[in-house]
Amino acid sequence: MLKEISKDNPAVLADYLQSRAQEISADILLKVTEILNDVRTNQDEACKKYTKQFDHQDIETFKVSPEELDAAIQQCDPAFCDAMRQAKKNIEYFHRAQVRQSYILQKEKGIYLGQRVLPLDSVGIYVPGGRAQYPSSVLMNAIPAHVAGVKRIVMVTPPDENGSIHPNIAFAAQLAGVTEIYKIGGAQAIAALAYGTQQIPAVDKIVGPGNIFVAAAKKLVYGKVDIDMIAGPSEILVVADEKANPRHAAADLLSQAEHDPMASAILLTTSRTVLDAVNDELKKQSVKLPKREIVEQSLANYGKAIVCDSIEECIHFANEIAPEHLELMIEDPMKYLGQVRHAGSVFMGYYTCESIGDYFGGTNHVLPTSGTARFSSALGVDSFIKTSCFLHYTEEALQAYGPQIMTMAKEEHLDAHANAVKVRMENE
């Protein structure tokens, strides 16, 4: 059941969304700092120790060999592999359009300046282990890096109870262009990627989801390397008009709720009839779900609804909330897209359920949570490039503009800055 919030009190919604962000305790930070320092100093030896301690595996060689990779991939379901191949094509197609060009501007007196777009040299992708395995996440993280032109795309993932990696993860990695795979997880994997060890060379950026220890480690190594945003619990916001199918809307809300008892599912609708019918459907559908317990907790905690006077009003509240996923289950979604200012990803119309985008459509599923869609973006090619600018002045240009530059420098009392111009103007 979705708890109804009066549209006269929408601040309640925004507040509770932000309150769901994960806090990392001092205890965990301390523990993780120890692991980071240990790996920094003792490298592979420390990695082996923690892999034994946390994953109960004796690993001598972290790198997955080509034979091991092939053997794992042999075990994958061919239908799954076909679906993944098509998903890869779609994801690549969408992300290729994000590729940007360097530019150069040529001006008077031989001046030129510009900006180069350069791929990062290397990135590390963290892929969680355990029973939950998400090969789709491997595609969403590795394909944009590959499209950006990153040469070293490293994947780390904890070994399972046989000291192996999951076949689906192995297949996804090969499909997405991962260049090296290491069987290591937890904070020790993040430390290895940040500082490098004898077996695991360091990378420039670390991306991918993980548990609270992984999140803490990423926060702590940020600065030494870059990281992606640390994701909070997942969110869906469905805007439904009176023609929306309540069964579909309910199924979509449940698809978010099954992730996590902290996940949030919100319905904004112009129709009380739709709201009531969605609530009926939630009851009916949730009992049939394997993750029923999680779903019920999540809906009880964070299932909300607002009945609005108009689609415009629904979108106004959606903008206040800035959801990770926004479904527009309305008749003419393109008419309203321009009003949507803050949303990680928008699913348009009655037939675009969020799961299409989670797996297959091509847009990225690594999205800003907890209201951060106000100022941040999905993972994409931009996440794996950097820009570097350049500037060229000739002697003629320096003579022409030098006096203005010196005026500005002197006004800031930076005489040495002015002097660098002066010695050239005087050609001393």
Add this chain to the structure above:
Amino acid sequence: MLKEISKDNPAVLADYLQSRAQEISADILLKVTEILNDVRTNQDEACKKYTKQFDHQDIETFKVSPEELDAAIQQCDPAFCDAMRQAKKNIEYFHRAQVRQSYILQKEKGIYLGQRVLPLDSVGIYVPGGRAQYPSSVLMNAIPAHVAGVKRIVMVTPPDENGSIHPNIAFAAQLAGVTEIYKIGGAQAIAALAYGTQQIPAVDKIVGPGNIFVAAAKKLVYGKVDIDMIAGPSEILVVADEKANPRHAAADLLSQAEHDPMASAILLTTSRTVLDAVNDELKKQSVKLPKREIVEQSLANYGKAIVCDSIEECIHFANEIAPEHLELMIEDPMKYLGQVRHAGSVFMGYYTCESIGDYFGGTNHVLPTSGTARFSSALGVDSFIKTSCFLHYTEEALQAYGPQIMTMAKEEHLDAHANAVKVRMENE
């Protein structure tokens, strides 16, 4: 004097650069957390209290009125204003080329998907007070925000000993398109921008340099709002061939050294004669500088040089260091630019001293420091936009690809994800 490092031991360089990054002590974090919480709860009242305590000013109205702004601007030197106007044109020209377009891709069966590029709603620019005033920083932070299309561009700066703002800062703000100015500084200003007060509405992102309290406050509010990178001490790396003028090279190294005793100035050259001559020039020129003490400390601490066998080798070491500013004082800089993989901004040829870019050329002067040019970029239009993706599937497309999506969802044991597709395929 630059301390020579053997080219057989370049790791020394990279290590010491990273070691210069500012650490924020637990003491400061605690103190700043208190201020943040106080402002969050008590809003303007707390802001007034801290402004009294730290800036010794009784401020009732933080917002600078149009009359106050005009009166301040009247005091500016007209030559300075002219130089600033030309600098603004150049900066705007460079940054306009960074503006990106939204895109849409149309596919089979009525599928379409794309990415919208949206400006942030609002940003706050921190501008330090005190004796050092840097109007050029106002241009470098505000112009890209303006070009990106940000509607609210807020500036905060501490009141001076008369309760006013510096005329040059006022002029720069007006010129660059700042929409609101508040006389408030320190951690309390960052808190006001992040949480909002009665007089100061909150923003979505905070940028701009500040002291250690401002840096700590920015770190702590990150997540609630976005922030720019927290800059470390400034760096220049000059690559000089045997034809480079040692007087010019020395002047450029000094222009960086005058910023801060922690600033770093490095010379990589193919000519020992040039190195010796640069050292002579450093001695000669530094004694004439008003900031001689700072310069001498900075050079003693962080002035380094390597004599290399070739320009390629110089650039190899430059890539290892990933400097904020890289000057290529060499004969054919464009020939070598492609080899430069990591540098915030590159200054090409004998006549492009860094100070041209600091003030006037058009490229941004807010650049990655401490080796972070390996993975991050200059401030620019990208810093003030976000992207939001969208996806549309028709019923026909869902029927065609639904089975593949369900296969992927089931392989991840996310049955509710599969179910959202199923209810639509069955059109229940």
